[in-house]
Amino acid sequence: MFRNGTLALKASGLRKSYGSLRAVDDVSFQVRHGEIVGLLGPNGAGKTTTINMVLGILQPSAGSIEIEGIDIGRQRSQALAYTNFAAVYASLPGNLTVYQNLRFFGLLYNVAQLNARIETLLAEFDLEHLRHTRSGVLSSGEQTRLALVKALLNTPRLLLLDEPTASLDPSASDLIRGRIRSMAKQGRCGILWTSHNMYEVEETCDRVMFVSHGRILLAGDPKALPHEHGAASLEELFIRLAREPLAVPARGS
């Protein structure tokens, strides 16, 4: 039913203004099922603002967002039922255990056969032995895995991951990336991914968008983009864009 290539997310003409400041300015992009799209940019570029608008906790000043073809502005609850997220700045309540957190969020997302789903994910992310441990005392790596389990509870068709591997060691990061890539390959969902780790982005993402000062400056294949713009690597391109965003013209402009 949800084939690779169909749209999980469509953002059109997104803008968010705070007074005279435009945190996000006329941003349009799409995420297809089976695709991992990297949203890159320096701190304050507008990545998290964009993600917050997709999550429905921030209303755009202009533009529209469709998740699975459902306009989040008109049918917020229906649209959000198809999505989920994990973000470093939104840790789960530390005074609930791993299992209690998953049950709480599973009920919020109205997940069918919740217990079975929790057990499957706990086993998949190697958290079974921590089920009765309070989330607040987990290591940062374990908390990240828990956040990912929570994000997968409702089998989302759009997954938003804001620096999901920021606190993981290289081995754990590799495992997580592998799982997420395999999820995307099966065409189950489209993934919007932010990260400051350019190696990870190049390794994981099918497509990237560079954001600076609230605008998408570049978009394309992370392996091809550096060469197209005369940079030796994605990291070098990132640094150049972060320091001199206007020096690199947007493609097609």
Added chain:
Amino acid sequence: MRLRPIAAIALRQLYLMRSSPVRILPMIAWVAVDIVLWGFIARYLNGVNSKGINFTASLLGAVLFWDFFTRVMQGVTMAFFEDVWSRNFINVFASPMLISEYLCGLVATGVATSLVGLIVMLIIATAIFGLQFAALGLLLLPFLLVLFLFGIALGVLASAMVLRLGPASEWLVWPIPALLSPFAGVFYPLATLPAWMRGVGRLLPPSYVFEAMRSVVAGGDFSGRQLATGVALAALYVLLACWLFAAIHRYTVRSGLLARYSAESVS
């Protein structure tokens, strides 16, 4: 509205109490202390007064009703504060849960926790101080209904206030019952108050409960119409409070306050 997101909010509170029994203590301890204190004051006053006034019924009954209302309000706000304290707003409000489901979850939590307090108060007041609570008969139902609805209204209003003003404004919430009590005529008839305070008192649904309770305890009659006014006012305040919470939620989504909600951000 769906049942499961509502149950999630209530279940979370149950989990917290189960894993930390210390959380149960405030639900029981403060109401128990109040009833014991006022029970002995009533017993003393019964002993020294020569007019045959039953202070146990009038004073202790009033304390019990007022504490019940306070517990309902605090039950609602405490469930909301869990999300404030654990910085859980993004997780909760980015879920498909409706605001009406969230509010119902807060109310369900308030109902459960306030009932625990009510049962403790009833046991102490009847077993130790001989309060004849059952003498109020079926009138208990509308009395408790008014206090319950008004507690919900104030709990939702207080939550809306903290959502708008930030976590530090939590300290503005706790004194609300104390600020209202002089106007509500908990321990004295509204007629005791100056005209302007009486006017405020008539806007407070609990004042109708306390006036009716005193009248019944004194063996007199009471106006069913007045009590109906109390019920109607309380129901109206619940609707207004829910509307205000939803409006403030929309404002925080529009202004970016919800996404940036953090400690000590009173604006």
